[in-house]
Amino acid sequence: MSDRKTTIAPSLNASPLLAVDMVIFSVIGGTLKVLLIRIGSGPYDGKWALPGGLVRMDESLDQAAERVLSEKAGVDDIYLEQLYTFGGVDRDIRGRSISVAYFALVNSDRCLPATIEYYSDIAWYDTARLPKTAFDHTKIVSAGIERLRSKLGYSNIAYGLLPKEFTLTELQTAYEIILGHELDKRNFRKKIQDIGLVKESGKVRKSGQSRPARLYSFTERKPRMVDVL
Amino acid sequence: MSDRKTTIAPSLNASPLLAVDMVIFSVIGGTLKVLLIRIGSGPYDGKWALPGGLVRMDESLDQAAERVLSEKAGVDDIYLEQLYTFGGVDRDIRGRSISVAYFALVNSDRCLPATIEYYSDIAWYDTARLPKTAFDHTKIVSAGIERLRSKLGYSNIAYGLLPKEFTLTELQTAYEIILGHELDKRNFRKKIQDIGLVKESGKVRKSGQSRPARLYSFTERKPRMVDVL
DNA sequence: CCAAAAGTGTTTCCAATACACCCATGC
DNA sequence: GCATGGGTGTATTGGAAACACTTTTGG
CATH class of the missing domain: 1.10.10.10 (Winged helix-like DNA-binding domain superfamily/Winged helix DNA-binding domain)
Structure with missing residues (x-):
């Protein structure tokens, strides 16, 4: 989802587009933050969205998640797990798409300052004060927070x-x-x-x-x- | 997934096929059972699989799950929740596909005897003695059992x-x-x-x-x- | 009166909670 | 010597776990 450039051209036996979206959390400056990217074109121009991308035909969902994490957020080898799959009909006005959301955690240490400076349109947002997001990404972030809260209690x-x-x-x-x-x-x-x-x-x-x-x-x-x- | 008839003809900007698969549990005769359907053609001919089907362009994932539940298993209005999304590259030798697995529970009461008699190739299997299944459906059933066990403890x-x-x-x-x-x-x-x-x-x-x-x-x-x- | 499953209370123990003071350092 | 955050022990309580006998019915 998010800022992919691909246009949507459904074929005859069409399948929805399939994307992965990353909910990347970090604790920075006393608040829980999530990484968002600003979309630069199309009907969602200017809106913020989770880093995401289409799943390629030759990679698994998990591999797609790792790739997107690396390409869009510049981090590798961090905690990652599948969160939930969002498949409402109207979640993207450009056409039907499905998003497999992933959940990731980053050290407050290396909280990607490099990446943040490279893109002017990528930022950590306080989860308590999210901007207007594209798609259903606000809902996805909420699901991520819920998962994070509950997993803190019964995992390491x-x-x-x-x-x-x-x-x-x-x-x-x-x-x-x-x-x-x-x-x-x-x-x-x-x-x-x-x-x-x-x-x-x-x-x-x-x-x-x-x-x-x-x-x-x-x-x-x-x-x-x-x-x- | 499972016994869908569609052939796979990838278009240029191809997206993986998207299916929902239902893990339907019931407690019958002193054991935990799961509903399986026998595949009737293709490379998986004769293997057992979870009831499933492709997601249509005009229905949400949840709607697809309800439809498949109704069409393939003959049940409506039962407990249903999304389980996990399986997206390995090699899970279907016919081509790339993604399966959003759903988890459902049926009363030991109306455990679909009608449906069972209509299709000769649908049956409740003891989860402890599953037959050889197509795709990664054994793994999906395991994920379902795990979810069921844990949710029994903290939900109704x-x-x-x-x-x-x-x-x-x-x-x-x-x-x-x-x-x-x-x-x-x-x-x-x-x-x-x-x-x-x-x-x-x-x-x-x-x-x-x-x-x-x-x-x-x-x-x-x-x-x-x-x-x- | 016997068999078969339903139903019921108490004690024990451990883990979660609540709570207040001393310690090491830099200035 | 004082301000700042680090570090520790105990008493209480509430819920989980262990445990055995009485009740109701049909044959």
């Missing part, structure tokens, strides 16, 4: 949002921002450590005029089901 | 599997069959009633030489999130 996917090393306060803050409410510091740290989600790196980080914080890393950087909250 | 979708009125033992048995392990009778009944999942109908059912069982019905027959287990 938070590793996708944090850099290799981080403080427990940073981890807790990420949880709070996404869930939208505060958590008890002592209970949070106890639980996180009890279930072995993270391990100490041995290092510390000094930050201004306060006690240095211990740095941790995730014990496992592969998707895993765990009772976190 | 069990209403989709039971008739209007049922005994608590029947409800518990359905849970046990799907989960694959036994549950404690007292705890189960306590929980089910505490959370208000069911209400008494006032009637009882006599069954042989034992005490009659009270009949219950679901308080709500719409999908709802509840902590059941």
